[in-house]
Amino acid sequence: MKINVVESVLKANDAVAAENRRRLSAAGVLAVNVMSAPGSGKTLLLERTIPRLAPERCAVLVGDLQTTRDAERLGSATPLVTQINTGTGCHLTAPQVTAGLDSLALDGVRYLFIENVGNMVCPAGFDLGEHRRVVLVSVTEGDDKVAKYPTLFQVADAILLTKVDLLGVLDGYRRERVYEDISRINSRAPVFEVAARTGQGLDPWLAWLQAQRSA
Numbered sequence: 001m002k003i004n005v006v007e008s009v010l011k012a013n014d015a016v017a018a019e020n021r022r023r024l025s026a027a028g029v030l031a032v033n034v035m036s037a038p039g040s041g042k043t044l045l046l047e048r049t050i051p052r053l054a055p056e057r058c059a060v061l062v063g064d065l066q067t068t069r070d071a072e073r074l075g076s077a078t079p080l081v082t083q084i085n086t087g088t089g090c091h092l093t094a095p096q097v098t099a100g101l102d103s104l105a106l107d108g109v110r111y112l113f114i115e116n117v118g119n120m121v122c123p124a125g126f127d128l129g130e131h132r133r134v135v136l137v138s139v140t141e142g143d144d145k146v147a148k149y150p151t152l153f154q155v156a157d158a159i160l161l162t163k164v165d166l167l168g169v170l171d172g173y174r175r176e177r178v179y180e181d182i183s184r185i186n187s188r189a190p191v192f193e194v195a196a197r198t199g200q201g202l203d204p205w206l207a208w209l210q211a212q213r214s215a
């Protein structure tokens with residue numbers, strides 16, 4: 001008896017992701033998939049990053065289950081913003097990104113930021129067609145999250161330790177623990193300490209982005 005097997009959802013996603021990547025590369029756009037738990041500071045980081053990079057060269061796709069609040073916030077940084085509402089989906093998928101790309105005029109755009117749905121597990125498994133993956137973890141989440149949720153950090157091309165302006169008010173936070181855990185899980189990703197609120201640490205992050213585009 002022949003057993004019919006539906007090839008994995010992941011395989012179908014990956015084919016669309018590969019096409020997204022081809023399309024973005026052909027347009028000269030560096031696509032960066034930005035992932036973290038809800039509230040780690042993805043949107044504020046992008047609100048502060050885009051004006052420094054040149055707003056007219058940046059576009060954003062932003063995923064959330066509901067609302068257009070992040071797109072409204074990011075709209076003050078660039079007009080090229082599309083909100084993707086996933087309903088119950090805990091991560092973006094490559095076809096959703098294709099639809100998002102169809103909604104944006106990418107002429108002259110050099111950076112596409114894809115703010116994924118806030119989640120520390122699911123987004124790691126889904127290629128969207130990005131060129132780089134960036135993972136945020138805020139100091140307010142505690143110093144144990146890298147060790148507890150390794151999958152997201154394993155796939156990161158860069159890791160941002162965010163909200164470092166709040167380090168002084170956190171009792172018992174051990175930064176060296178975070179670095180030890182990262183070195184065990186991912187020794188290739190650079191770690192940037194940033195506070196989008198104050199602008200602290202943004203220069204090395206911006207330089208990294210520019211270097212990725214040149215590469």
Ligand SMILES: Nc1nc2c(ncn2[C@@H]2O[C@H](COP(=O)(O)OP(=O)(O)O)[C@@H](O)[C@H]2O)c(=O)[nH]1
Nearest residue numbers: 038039040041042043044045163165195196197
């Ligand atoms: N103190 C401080 N607060 C921040 C920083 N970055 C983000 N926040 C705050 O953290 C909350 C969640 O940030 P948001 O950008 O919406 O996180 P997202 O859910 O990952 O997109 C908001 O109230 C931000 O103002 C930071 O660098 N320092």
Ligand SMILES: [Mg+2]
Nearest residue numbers: 042043070115
């Ligand atoms: Mg957000």
